[in-house]
Every structure is written in structure tokens, then in C-alpha cells.
Amino acid sequence: MEINSEELIGILKNKIALYEHLGIEVVKIRSEEVRFRVSLEKNRNHKGTAFGGSLYATAVLAAYALVLAGLKERSIPTENIVIAKGEIQYLRPVDTDFEIVCRFPSESHEEDFYRELTSTGRVKGSITSQILGAGGSLKASLTGVFVVKL
Known part of the structure; x- marks a missing residue:
């Protein structure tokens, strides 16, 4: 199934109240x-760098x-996605607008993630997001364990 980016962005805006406040531009x-391309100005702390909570x-x-895009692409009828555990490593201060890049490990x-979900009705798996500064330098990395239920 072809994914409609505007539909997915609409879901984020309507279901995640914080989305509108973070200065996110969806690139892909x-x-x-x-x-995501994210505005430093919307996420600035008292030091002039990105607030750790905003990065997270x-x-x-x-x-x-x-995960939402994967569910829609596969026509799996759920939006029941939660983070069970999140661990972030802050490597360097973020002092410019920044990018978030997220992929499955492979x-x-x-x-396997979606196969398990469709066969058992529930899945728990790790996903990593990288926070990149100017020039693509790695500033922080989050590994989250996400649970999805049908």
C-alpha cells in the first residue's frame, strides 16, 4: 500500500499534542x-542549546x-504504539537546527517486527533514532523499546 505522508503527519498532529510545539518539519x-528537521529556536534551553527533553x-x-508508517504500509489496523523503555545518550551539545533520523536496525x-505483530497480536522491539547536528555530526542517540498491540 502506498503511504500518504500527509495522512501520517495529520495523525501525529492530532494524536500527539506535543508535536505542534516542537518545530518539526517532516523531510521523509x-x-x-x-x-525530521527540527528548529533549535523552538527547543532552546537557558544555555542556547537544545533542551534534552526536546531531543528525547x-x-x-x-x-x-x-512504526506508524510501517503499520499503514502493511494495512495493519492499529495505532496502538507505546514506548516501554527509552535510553538516550547525549554526546555533544546541539547548538543549531538538527535532524532526527530513525530506522530499524536492519x-x-x-x-520480523511486523510478522510477529500479525501472528501474535503484540510485538516488542528496539528502534534507534539518531540526532544529527550541522554537517551530519552525531549529537545524541536514542534506543527505544516499543510495544505495538492489535
Whole structure:
């Protein structure tokens, strides 16, 4: 099934209240990769860098969007996606607008994730989001364990 990016963005706007406040521009939203461009200005802390909570929230939101895109592409009728555990490593301060890039660890991991969901009605799996600064330098990385139920 062809994914409608506008439909997915609409779901994010309508179901995740924080989305509208984070200054996110969706660059790509597909089942194999999600890319967000995020405004530093909307997420600035007292030091003039991105607030850690904003980095975490945008990284989790990208992973949520990745799973949502996969569900829609496969015509799996659920939006019941939650994060069970999230671990972020802050490597360097983010002092510019930034990008979030999210993918499954591998194509086979992605296929196994959705296969388990359709066969058991529930799946739990890890997804990683990278936070990139100017020039693509890695600033932070989030690994989240997501649970999806039919």
C-alpha cells in the first residue's frame, strides 16, 4: 500500500499534542526511514542549546512515526504504539537546527517486527533514532523499546 505522508503527519498532529510545539518539519516519513528537521529556536534551553527533553521527545516521535508508517504500509489496523523503555545518550551539545533520523536496525528486523505483530497480536522491539547536528555530526542517540498491540 502506498503511504500518504500527509495522512501520517495529520495523525501525529492530532494524536500527539506535543508535536505542534516542537518545530518539526517532516523531510521523509516511510516505513524504512523517518527524517525530521527540527528548529533549535523552538527547543532552546537557558544555555542556547537544545533542551534534552526536546531531543528525547523528537527522537521518540520519529520512532513512533516509523512504526506508524510501517503499520499503514502493511494495512495493519492499529495505532496502538507505546514506548516501554527509552535510553538516550547525549554526546555533544546541539547548538543549531538538527535532524532526527530513525530506522530499524536492519531490514530483517523490520520484517520480523511486523510478522510477529500479525501472528501474535503484540510485538516488542528496539528502534534507534539518531540526532544529527550541522554537517551530519552525531549529537545524541536514542534506543527505544516499543510495544505495538492489535
